[in-house]
Amino acid sequence: FVDVTHEIDIPVGYGLGCSAAVALSLALALNQALNAGFSKTKVAEIAHLAEIKCQTGLGDVLGSYYGGFEIRTKAGAPGIGSVKKIVPKNREVMIVCFNPISTKKFLKEKISLINGLGGKMVKELIKSKDIDEFQDNSLKFAQYIHVITPKMKKVVNELRENGIKCGVALFGETLFSLIPPQKKQRILQILKKYDGLVISSKIDSSGARLN
Template identity: 25%
Template sequence: MTVKAFAPGHVTGFFEICPADDPMLAGSRGAGLCLTRGAVASVALQDGTTRVTVNGTPGGPVTRDAVRQLTDCPVTVDITLQLPPSQGFGMSAAGTLAAAIGVAERCGLPREMAVRAAHVAEVRHATGLGDVVPAAAGGIEIRETPGADGSIRHIPGGGRVVVASIGPELETARVLNDAPRAAEITRVGRGCMEKLLAEPSLERLFTLSRCFARETGLLSDEVGRALAAVESHGMAAMCMLGNAVFAVGDTEALVDELSRHGEVWTCEIDRRGARLLE
């Protein structure tokens, strides 16, 4: 029997790196929102060896790591990503989390084990620090504490979201492994966290995200031009970590303008989080 699971994409506006020797405790604090575009994983037990495909291509080392944490039984995992990877849309986390939830369901394991396995795999491979836990929960979130069991505070809100890929892929591991850059991210991110916790709102999240991108030097010229172009149509910020934008406001105007700068997708804020599919 094949089990299908979905995990939403997740965009981070700003974050603070929280290292720890134990990957269960490592991660990030920050804020962002979940998307109704994400990843679908089909999971089935099989004979032989575990096989993982992502958009039809064999691979998925992060997913393989999560699966190995959950079972020694060979499984086949086919993942379909609904947004491009390495652009700050949380696709690595979404694919791994959807697969882990499917494996947990197939093997009779609790959901919490799937979330922990996906988080640990992401941290080990430096493909993400804070996408799995919010993707499991859904909504607009402030990640108050790091780690696989970190606490989340939700900001009320919903509606349409426009996302756009503006430039070349940005490899998360390359940024996270750059010590001076990581230190600056942590310093600026900590300040943004304090301000958002004092005044939690979607508007404040976008304002602080714009400041974070500028002050850390992560804002590329291409993304900066795209953000300036849509300023009169709503609120927009850079996806962390990617040469991409997420925006809310006048959807039609945002799509029209961002299409001049890159590839555009529309979706909604996903408030349900990762889940099994019928």
């Protein structure tokens, strides 16, 4: 019998990869606590398979494993899937979360739409390596699969009016913006006007690890 307690700084169900982070951190911790002796890649593969089986996500373990701003160039668990990293110079992340969405329900309803356009956008982003293009494509993609709610649209419009780009976390009613520090106060002023949870974060480029 193992008693597990997780402390999480971000909300669950808002498209921020929380379930992948939980699965991967638990797998890494158990591997060490039980002296299982698995390699880090094997542990991450187990976490990835758990996510697939539980239908809580499809590829976020791969992103959590590598960390940073990454483009998934090949699907699959760490050791099988692959990523290409982009270093966003002088950028932080601002997030506003309104309502959670069931990942299982989302995948069932939207997966056929996701697969087609997503692959094309990934190829474009690998060529450009442009953060603003990524945010534009994220918004375009969310519009294509009809996940932008009226409340989200209102926030997007106000951000655009102030010269601030943003994207959408697909598995939740969540918007994010990769911004230079000098724009942080302005975007905070805008986001705090709306009834949502506002999160500010730097980008960690090291990936999952045990302290």
